[in-house]
Amino acid sequence: MRTAEPREDKGQGEPSWRLIRSIGFRIAALHAALMALSAGGLIAVLWWNTAGYLDREVERGLRGDLAEFRAHHRAGGLAALAAAIETRIAEDADTESVFLLLDAAGAKRAGNLDAWPPFLGPETEAGEGPLTRDGIETTVRLRVLFLADGARMLVGRDVGARRQLQALVADSLVYGLALAVVLAASGGVLVAQVLARRTAPLLATAAAIGEGNLARRVPLSGNDDEFDRLAKSFNGMLDRIAELMEGVRQVSNAIAHDLRTPIARTRSGLEAILRGATEAEELKSGIERGIEELDRVIALFQALLRIAEIESGARQSAFAPFDLAQAAEDAAALYEPLAEAKAIRLEIKAPAALPVVGDRDLIAQAVANLLDNATKFTPAGGTIQLSVAAGEGWADVAVTDSGPGMTEAERRRAAERFYRAEASRSSPGFGLGLALVKAVAALHGGTITLSNRSNAPGLVATLRLPMRPLPRHSIRSLDPTHHV
Amino acid sequence: MRILLVEDDPEVCRFVAKGLREAGHVVDPVDTARDGLFLAASESYDVIVLDRMLPGGMDGLRLVETLRATGSRVPVLFLSALAQVDERVRGLKAGGDDYLTKPFAFAELLARIEALGRRSRGEAPLTRLAAGDLEMDLLARTVRRSGQAIDLKPREFRLLEVLLRHAGQVVTRTMLLEAVWDYHFDPQTNVIDVHVSRLRQKVDRGFAYPLIHTVRNAGYMLRAEG
Numbered sequence: 001m002r003t004a005e006p007r008e009d010k011g012q013g014e015p016s017w018r019l020i021r022s023i024g025f026r027i028a029a030l031h032a033a034l035m036a037l038s039a040g041g042l043i044a045v046l047w048w049n050t051a052g053y054l055d056r057e058v059e060r061g062l063r064g065d066l067a068e069f070r071a072h073h074r075a076g077g078l079a080a081l082a083a084a085i086e087t088r089i090a091e092d093a094d095t096e097s098v099f100l101l102l103d104a105a106g107a108k109r110a111g112n113l114d115a116w117p118p119f120l121g122p123e124t125e126a127g128e129g130p131l132t133r134d135g136i137e138t139t140v141r142l143r144v145l146f147l148a149d150g151a152r153m154l155v156g157r158d159v160g161a162r163r164q165l166q167a168l169v170a171d172s173l174v175y176g177l178a179l180a181v182v183l184a185a186s187g188g189v190l191v192a193q194v195l196a197r198r199t200a201p202l203l204a205t206a207a208a209i210g211e212g213n214l215a216r217r218v219p220l221s222g223n224d225d226e227f228d229r230l231a232k233s234f235n236g237m238l239d240r241i242a243e244l245m246e247g248v249r250q251v252s253n254a255i256a257h258d259l260r261t262p263i264a265r266t267r268s269g270l271e272a273i274l275r276g277a278t279e280a281e282e283l284k285s286g287i288e289r290g291i292e293e294l295d296r297v298i299a300l301f302q303a304l305l306r307i308a309e310i311e312s313g314a315r316q317s318a319f320a321p322f323d324l325a326q327a328a329e330d331a332a333a334l335y336e337p338l339a340e341a342k343a344i345r346l347e348i349k350a351p352a353a354l355p356v357v358g359d360r361d362l363i364a365q366a367v368a369n370l371l372d373n374a375t376k377f378t379p380a381g382g383t384i385q386l387s388v389a390a391g392e393g394w395a396d397v398a399v400t401d402s403g404p405g406m407t408e409a410e411r412r413r414a415a416e417r418f419y420r421a422e423a424s425r426s427s428p429g430f431g432l433g434l435a436l437v438k439a440v441a442a443l444h445g446g447t448i449t450l451s452n453r454s455n456a457p458g459l460v461a462t463l464r465l466p467m468r469p470l471p472r473h474s475i476r477s478l479d480p481t482h483h484v
Numbered sequence: 485m486r487i488l489l490v491e492d493d494p495e496v497c498r499f500v501a502k503g504l505r506e507a508g509h510v511v512d513p514v515d516t517a518r519d520g521l522f523l524a525a526s527e528s529y530d531v532i533v534l535d536r537m538l539p540g541g542m543d544g545l546r547l548v549e550t551l552r553a554t555g556s557r558v559p560v561l562f563l564s565a566l567a568q569v570d571e572r573v574r575g576l577k578a579g580g581d582d583y584l585t586k587p588f589a590f591a592e593l594l595a596r597i598e599a600l601g602r603r604s605r606g607e608a609p610l611t612r613l614a615a616g617d618l619e620m621d622l623l624a625r626t627v628r629r630s631g632q633a634i635d636l637k638p639r640e641f642r643l644l645e646v647l648l649r650h651a652g653q654v655v656t657r658t659m660l661l662e663a664v665w666d667y668h669f670d671p672q673t674n675v676i677d678v679h680v681s682r683l684r685q686k687v688d689r690g691f692a693y694p695l696i697h698t699v700r701n702a703g704y705m706l707r708a709e710g
Contacts (some may be wrong), residue, residue, distance in 0.1 A: 291701045298587050299670060302567070306669070309568055318569065333639060334665060336676040366670040372672045433672050 006443040024192020028185060035184030036177065043173045048427075058157050062143045063153045065097075073147055078103060080152070096158045098133070098140055104150030106445040111153075120144065120154070128159070145301045202234060205291035214242060238467050249341070250416055251304070258431075259300060266293040303432045310439040315359055322360040324465070328388045328397050329365040336376060343380040346371075350388035356465055358393050358444045363465075366440040366448075370399040370461045377403030377459065394446075398462040405452040405459045414450055426478040437463065485530040489513040490550035492521035492538050496586075497643045500533065500563075503590045503639060504597070514652065524551055529558050530601045530705070533593075536564035536575065545578045552579035559600040573654035591654035598653055614646040617707030618687065618695055620648055624655070629691055640683050647696065647706040656703035680704055 065088075072084040083362075087101045089112050100111035108114070119129035121144060128141045138160035145153050208216040218231035218240060256282050273286035307317065317430045332348050339346040356363075367386075382402035389396045406414065413419045415438040419431050434448070441448045446465040453460055491497040492515045493545045501511045506526075512527070515521050517538045524532060524547075532551075536544040546561050562575040567585040567611055581603075582596050613620040617630045625641060627634045635646065646663045647655055657676040661667045680696060688694045697705045 061703055084535075088487075284618075288700055295701065303565060304672065312584075330665065334667075334671070334675050334679075337682050338673065339676050341678055361668050364667055368671050370666075371674075375673070451626075 009082050017271050024189075025089055028188020029192050030186040031188035035187075036181050039177045039180040044178060046173065050169055053156075054159075054166065054306070055163045058141055058159060058162070061157060062141070062155055066143055066145050067151065069155065070145060070229045078151055081147075085110040085153070087240050098131075098151070098156035099262070100153060101153040105415075109151070113154075114368050116154070117142065133158070136210050136441075156352065176405040183448065202227075202231060205234070207412065214238075214245065229463065236278065247416075251343070259297060260301075262293050266297075269293065273327070276383050300432075303436070307432065307439050310436070310443050313443060315362065316362075316443060318359050319357055320360070321355055321357050322363075324356045324363065324395050324397065325352065325354040327360055327364050328367050328386060331364050331371060332386050334368060335371040337379075339375055339384060342375060344375060344377070344378050347383060347384045347385045349392065354388055354390055354395055356467060358465060362440045362443070365462075366437040366463055368373060368395055370397075370463065373433055374399050374401035374403070374459075375459070377401055379403065382450065393467050395465045395467055396462055397465075398460055400458060400460045401455060402456065403454075405457050406450065411450045411452075415448065434461075437461075441465070486528070487512070487528045487597065488520060488523055488527070488532045490517060490532065490538065490544065491515065491535045493535070494610045496563075496701055499590070499595065503594065507594055509597075515664070517544060517547040517696045519546050522549055525554065531597050532560045533597065534559055534562055534580070536562055536566050536571075545574065548575075548579040559598055559603065561593075561596060563588070565638055583662065589656060589702050591699065592656040592658065594655050595650060595659060599650070610649075613645065613651075615648055615651045615706055616693075616695060617691075618708075620645060627687075629687065634686050635682075636686060639679070640672075640686065643683055644706075645681060645704075646695065646703060647653065650705045651708075654699050654702045654705050659703070 012362055030446055069084060073081040076083075082101055088097065089099060092189060095112075098111075098113055100113040100116065101109045102116065104110050105389040113131075113133075117131055117140070120127050124144060125146075126141075126143045127140065131138060131140045133140075138158050140156045141159045142154050142156035145155070147153065170302070198221070204220045205216050217235045220228050220231055222228070269286065270290050274284060275291075277283045277286055328350055329348060332346060336346050371384065371386065378384055378401045385398075386401070387396075387398045387400070389398070415434040419435075434450075437448050441463055444465050446463065449462045449464065451460050451462075487509050489497060489501055489504070489511055491500065491513065497513050497515065501513045504511045512523060512529075512620070515538075518540055520532070520538075521542070523529075534544045534547060538547075539564070540545055544562060544564070548602070551558070551560075559580045560580045561584060562580045562584065563584050564571070564574075564575065565586040572585075573582045578631075581600055584593055584596055611621070613622065617631050619628045620626075622645070627636055627641065627644065637710060642664045643660065646660060657674060658670065660676050661670070680698075684696050688696060692708070695706050695708065697707060699705050
């Protein structure tokens with residue numbers, strides 16, 4: 001039952017508003033219907049227990065009287081019956097009861113009525129109608145008893161007062177029901193209005209974002225209710241999108257700069273050779289330099305594509321159990337000669353085995369990148385520590401160097417693509433190492449944390465992986481100051 | 485070796501065919517999968533080099549699948565710009581034996597083709613490798629040069645073994661990482677160079693002539709005469 005036509009959804013603002021209105025309307029209608037239903041139920045019960053009770057009492061009394069008088073007639077005939085009626089009339093203090101006994105000829109033998117009431121036909125057994133008693137217009141309920149000797153009698157009760165009471169009850173109930181429906185409808189309208197008011201900021205923000213104002217966020221009411229939670233997750237999504245957009249912007253900037261530079265260099269180098277080189281040897285070495293430059297561009301491309309591939313999550317299918325301690329030690333063995341060549345000590349602290357589930361090749365590359373950075377920044381004679389440790393549900397691979405460390409601002413930006421800290425400008429590299437580590441960590445549902453050593457200069461890079469496989473992006477660091 | 489080259493880019497095709505011929509191989513270049521399948525089914529080749537994306541409605545994957553369905557076991561090397569891991573996996577699952585992504589160094593392509601050709605000839609497992617005055621005993625895990633024992637660590641041994649198995653051929657850094665460390669990524673720094681230079685210290689230093697040579701823009705080569 002849709003009141004808004006989805007096919008007409010071309011603009012963004014107006015149809016959404018109509019949808020909200022229709023939801024509000026439906027809530028109001030449902031609310032009113034439920035209220036009316038419950039009020040109706042209440043009224044039915046009330047009626048049964050009040051007006052219905054009065055009617056049932058009258059009927060019971062009439063049936064009792066009839067049985068009694070039938071017994072008198074059976075015992076003593078018409079005379080006994082007439083006597084019994086006169087006794088009852090004499091005893092009846094509140095004059096509520098009505099009696100009339102006619103013999104077979106139609107003559108009155110006993111009773112406090114003068115004539116058979118006109119609204120009862122000759123054959124009718126029961127009925128209700130108006131009657132004038134002692135000059136007062138009232139309503140009576142009657143039952144007729146046809147006797148074997150042709151005589152007939154009627155027994156009745158004056159129900160005028162009861163009928164008035166019932167009318168009163170009925171009136172109150174109708175007014176009550178009307179009031180309930182009105183209240184329910186206004187409650188529904190109120191709910192619809194609140195709904196519209198609370199969704200308005202969300203819609204306004206979405207519209208602003210749609211128009212390109214990406215910095216807009218949904219204001220929170222501070223009640224921490226459903227709408228605030230919706231707004232929070234909406235804002236979280238917008239932050240994530242902004243983060244990704246920023247990443248794309250960085251990458252395109254970087255491509256503009258970091259990729260254009262070597263290509264331009266290669267081009268001018270080749271041009272210079274074409275113009276100037278005369279010796280075959282000179283040509284050959286010039287072309288070799290050109291190929292070297294192009295290889296750098298290719299390597300940069302591959303590094304970028306690999307990060308993109310990891311971030312897309314496509315590699316999660318390659319997850320398998322492997323020994324993290326062994327993988328870390330293997331990576332260290334790969335870097336050990338490089339460290340030794342720079343007179344750096346490479347210390348390894350790892351348990352005998354630490355089984356985890358993940359992509360061994362990617363973890364190895366991540367650890368290799370951390371070791372690569374550490375070797376770059378550690379001065380000759382320094383130390384690099386690689387430690388593998390298992391915590392509660394976590395496995396940590398930490399690489400500690402004795403280099404200059406990083407400032408807070410550098411640590412925050414370290415994992416951006418192409419970001420290179422001041423100290424690394426002179427060393428070779430693209431500035432993609434930590435970006436890849438971060439992507440690998442995220443793929444495994446883990447984190448990469450950078451911090452300075454507390455007691456000595458140097459940086460600690462900790463790659464933390466969950467011990468059980470988790471879905472991608474299920475864990476995102478909420479504290480942006482230290483996680484990168 | 486007789487090599488079938490299925491590649492639709494005329495530039496790449498000419499470049500690869502020329503290089504392979506210079507390396508002493510016979511090359512039949514074609515530019516559609518249909519022609520490739522026809523030749524592969526009617527002639528006998530040692531290795532097929534195959535592009536993934538080909539014109540004419542039939543791609544490299546289909547060619548290999550069809551070829552394998554006929555029972556042919558000829559080694560197939562995919563040469564493709566589709567570099568993602570799942571693309572590689574698709575290529576290998578379809579029946580390919582190796583996968584090289586474009587852009588590539590010719591030396592690497594040649595080395596991989598020759599490795600595939602050797603594998604298909606089903607040579608008996610070696611127990612001894614030698615080049616010049618260098619000998620390696622794969623069972624005893626010992627290395628001697630000019631009769632003098634050289635003490636190598638396990639990784640150094642494995643590195644030398646890979647170079648020896650490809651003696652006279654270029655071995656790229658990527659191939660060394662795959663064969664020695666089982667890593668399928670390129671480290672930021674060329675750590676392989678440090679490993680090779682360390683190996684050189686033990687294998688070449690103090691001997692009459694060097695065995696391990698650096699091939700610029702390609703990798704390394706172990707050969708006996710300068």
